[in-house]
Amino acid sequence: MKTFVTACIFFCMTTFVAASEQAPTVYDRTVLTEDATWRGFILVKGFVVVANQATLRIEPGTVVRFAAPADRLLPNLVVQGRLHASGTADLPIILTTDGASPTRGSWGGIVFLSTEKRNFLEQCRIEYAATGIDVWSSSVSLKNVSIRQSHTALLSHDGVVQIIGGSVSDSETGIEIHNSEFDSKDMSVSTCERGCVLNNSSVVLAAPKIMNNRQTGLEADECRYRITDGEFSGNTSGARIRGGEGQVTSTVFQQNRQTALNLIDGRAKVTRCVFTDNSQDALRTEDGQVLLLNNAFVSNGGYNLYNVGVESVAAWQNWWGSSDQALIGQKILDSSRDKKNGTVHVFPWLSEKPRLMP
Numbered sequence: 001m002k003t004f005v006t007a008c009i010f011f012c013m014t015t016f017v018a019a020s021e022q023a024p025t026v027y028d029r030t031v032l033t034e035d036a037t038w039r040g041f042i043l044v045k046g047f048v049v050v051a052n053q054a055t056l057r058i059e060p061g062t063v064v065r066f067a068a069p070a071d072r073l074l075p076n077l078v079v080q081g082r083l084h085a086s087g088t089a090d091l092p093i094i095l096t097t098d099g100a101s102p103t104r105g106s107w108g109g110i111v112f113l114s115t116e117k118r119n120f121l122e123q124c125r126i127e128y129a130a131t132g133i134d135v136w137s138s139s140v141s142l143k144n145v146s147i148r149q150s151h152t153a154l155l156s157h158d159g160v161v162q163i164i165g166g167s168v169s170d171s172e173t174g175i176e177i178h179n180s181e182f183d184s185k186d187m188s189v190s191t192c193e194r195g196c197v198l199n200n201s202s203v204v205l206a207a208p209k210i211m212n213n214r215q216t217g218l219e220a221d222e223c224r225y226r227i228t229d230g231e232f233s234g235n236t237s238g239a240r241i242r243g244g245e246g247q248v249t250s251t252v253f254q255q256n257r258q259t260a261l262n263l264i265d266g267r268a269k270v271t272r273c274v275f276t277d278n279s280q281d282a283l284r285t286e287d288g289q290v291l292l293l294n295n296a297f298v299s300n301g302g303y304n305l306y307n308v309g310v311e312s313v314a315a316w317q318n319w320w321g322s323s324d325q326a327l328i329g330q331k332i333l334d335s336s337r338d339k340k341n342g343t344v345h346v347f348p349w350l351s352e353k354p355r356l357m358p
Contacts, residue, residue, distance in 0.1 A: 179201060223244040247271070272295065
């Protein structure tokens with residue numbers, strides 16, 4: 001009898017789950033003009049637009065699938081009002097394709113279009129989109145959100161984006177920011193072609209982990225930036241920063257295959273960072289105003305510091321892996337080797353690795 005009851009319960013549960021998966025709530029080219037709540041299984045065909053007066057709430061454990069396009073127009077979710085998607089660690093919200101063989105770009109993504117509302121996503125997983133999150137003149141906060149297998153995981157134009165935790169991975173471009181405010185803490189960007197691409201933006205990266213990206217970990221052009229307590233490791237090129245002004249503090253650059261940190265023009269302050277085991281040059285400077293203070297350079301394959309430009313570099317009070325002047329000089333390229341290059345001021349240097357290191 002007990003076996004029979006257990007079998008009946010299992011059959012009923014299986015039938016219920018199968019029925020739920022086979023009969024989701026379907027939205028086909030729908031505009032939401034009033035507040036709505038999604039739960040269970042949702043199938044989007046074509047698009048769903050959240051009008052500017054409406055709020056869409058997505059409950060924990062909800063699975064939102066986007067149908068394969070019949071007319072080559074990728075289905076997407078467009079938010080002009082407000083999106084509040086709050087999952088949990090045990091019941092994350094999943095937004096993905098409905099295709100049997102998912103690939104990058106199988107659906108469009110979530111587009112925030114000129115919304116001034118407080119949009120919030122927590123414990124969500126976004127995968128196989130063309131652009132996972134696409135921000136246009138809007139504000140978005142993400143907490144423990146993972147975006148993977150996209151052409152571009154996160155894109156912002158004239159937006160305000162805040163990230164706490166979460167990850168971006170396995171995409172062509174991880175994060176791309178233009179003319180925006182971008183503030184992140186404890187995020188990881190890994191195994192993308194290009195990790196972070198930042199242009200003309202105000203950027204804060206607190207404790208980022210930018211690892212194993214196949215081209216560049218970070219590219220920044222004409223930004224105001226602050227990078228603290230970070231890790232750039234295993235990328236082809238660690239970070240290239242052109243123009244703008246900012247500081248890099250307490251960050252580790254290790255095992256990058258090309259230049260670990262390249263500073264071009266601009267004003268930069270690099271303090272309490274570690275450059276170790278990079279295959280080529282640890283740090284390259286190309287003009288601008290650069291101050292290096294209390295950093296450690298150890299076991300890099302190329303030069304510890306290569307001053308390509310004509311401007312001088314202030315590099316006092318750093319640890320160069322040795323206190324021997326001749327050994328220090330062997331790993332620095334400046335005007336002492338090539339008269340066309342600027343001077344690197346290294347004396348006085350530290351006689352041992354700084355204690356306060358990440």
